[in-house]
Amino acid sequence: MSWSKQDRKRRGYHHGNLREALVAAALDLIDAKGPAGFTFADAARAAGVSPAAPYRHFRDREALLADVARRGFEKFADQLDRAWNNGQPGPMQALENLGRAYLAFAENEPAYYAAMFEAQLPRDIDRELSEAGDRAFAVLRQAAEALCATLPKDRRPPTLMVSLHIWALSHGIASLFARGDAARRALPMAPQDLLEAGVLIYLDGLGLTGEHNR
Amino acid sequence: MSWSKQDRKRRGYHHGNLREALVAAALDLIDAKGPAGFTFADAARAAGVSPAAPYRHFRDREALLADVARRGFEKFADQLDRAWNNGQPGPMQALENLGRAYLAFAENEPAYYAAMFEAQLPRDIDRELSEAGDRAFAVLRQAAEALCATLPKDRRPPTLMVSLHIWALSHGIASLFARGDAARRALPMAPQDLLEAGVLIYLDGLGLTGEHNR
DNA sequence: GAATCTATGTTAAAGCTCTTTACATGAGCT
DNA sequence: AGCTCATGTAAAGAGCTTTAACATAGATTC
Structure with a gap:
């Protein structure tokens, strides 16, 4: 090993x-x-x-970090995609799975997550890196699309915006609370539950009440 | 100078x-x-x-960074508090101001923001640092309190949870999109508008529709 | 106003660590 | 067996950190 x-x-x-x-x-x-x-x-x-x-093997330390980050994004995209599972059994349930997978990754792979989001790597340092990042985001984007599609067209928000909201909330919770790290703040509930509650309230605000899609 | x-x-x-x-x-x-x-x-x-x-003047580099972070949190708390302005003219409008102030700080003072949230300082490195951080969060907490108070008791969510949701969304947007930094991703709208939309949808989900409080 | 005290600088040096250059090894190929 | 190239080492130069010894000047005291 x-x-x-x-x-x-x-x-x-x-x-x-x-x-x-x-x-x-x-x-x-x-x-x-x-x-x-x-x-x-x-x-x-x-x-x-x-x-x-x-x-x-690597031009310098930064290139090593970039490679770690790229591998991280690929693992991340895989796990998110698997959790989303093509929207099965339904968009709401699948989104909950997606959110849990997001935080699980941040918790279980803090080193990858840190390399991906906290290493301050220039985005254009490597094409493969930014492509891997895009693939991960694409999963979130796809989920937002499926959710929005369940709304009648006249009340349908921009899916890009919805995906950004979900991403930002997930990332915010992950980076503020979901790492073992002593630098983080204590929480009254599990990060996963905090995220799930937040997303449910948000979707409610969009007019996506649970009954329709679960 | x-x-x-x-x-x-x-x-x-x-x-x-x-x-x-x-x-x-x-x-x-x-x-x-x-x-x-x-x-x-x-x-x-x-x-x-x-x-x-x-x-x-400083024990070591980390102590210097911690002092920068502390000053940052104090400036941050001040600006947030001024934006909130005791909830005037109304909780919804004041919250919007608060959100804009949050992102404005991240945008205009990226160095402070980075020292505060990305320098990976141990939280217990300095009591004044963690107290300053608490003061900043207290403003968000206070805003959540005022907003929740406008709801009837039987539909009132835990204010701590609401404040954490708002904080996480704000921080997520700030750290993913709102810094001049080339490491950030491009966005189809201003970060401030993205945050405002997200918060409005979220509050809608809580049952706080705009008309009641604006 | 002179002497002294204390805070805040400088210089110099020891000990690390990073990084690069020149050289060494050995695996695969012919 | 011998060549070649990828992949390792060793050694040297440069810079950072930290401490100790010394220098300067603002403040205080008499």
Whole structure:
């Protein structure tokens, strides 16, 4: 599993899987000290190689972080898509699943989430990164579309706006409350329940009462 | 205005206002490269003093950042409180003002906002810091209270929950969209309008229709 | 107004760490 | 076996952090 220094003799001069090991090391280090809390050399140390070795695989620390973020967005998009499950069994239930999956990801993969949203990476640093981000957002967008479609045309809000509201509320709750992190504030209820309640109230405001779609 | 190196002869041996100059330098540097993008020595350079000088005013870089964050929360609380204006002229209008002030702060003071919410400072690093944060949140809490009070008791939601929803939506929009930063995503409408629409829909869902309170 | 005290600077140096350059190794191919 | 290239190491240069020793000047006291 881990390619630590102990395996040095067995592996010999070459690591064999350094790129992956560096990504894994970065995730551990982000968990421990945040996306800004470690250096390229730290990652090398954690992977059991010399400080110069990572430069064979990533241009610099930022490129490593960008790769972590890209992988994070891909995992994220997958999990959101699976939770949405093509809107089955119904838009409302599927949206609830989607929201729970959103916060579950932030809670269970805080390192990925931090790399994705808190590492302050320039959006244009990498095309694959921004495309992966777009794929994740597309799931939310699709869900908003399905929900809006259940409303009569004359009372149908812009789906882009609805998806942005849901995203912003989810992200707000995730980043303020849903991470194990001591930097976060205490809450009177589970983040998932807070989000679910918020979304239900919001949908009610749109005229989407529960009975119609559950 | 600026206490740069050029003023060195005029000011002589002592800076005269180094503590403030360091805070100003930190804000500039955060604007330019993010809360993690500069060193203690950089701040000293920007203030035109030797690398050791800052230690007379802050224990370390983190303490400087914490002071910036504290000042930010205090400014933030002030501006929110002024926007809320004791709920005048009515809870709905005052809330809209509050929301706009929230996003205006994130937009106009991105360095403060970043220090407050993205610097990953341990919450317990400083009592004054966490108290200042509490004061800012208290304004939102107060607004939620006033809004909920306009509802009949049997349909009145928990005010803490309502304040958390509004905070999360505001913070989500601010951190995803409302910073000049190239890291942010493009938007089809002004962040302020996005927030206002979201809050109106949400309040509608609570049963607070505009007419009653405007 | 002179002496002293204290706050706030500077310089210098030790100890780290990052980053880069030049070199070493070994896996795959012919 | 020998070539070649990808992937590692080692060593050196540069910068940051922190401390200790010293310098300056504003404030206080007599």
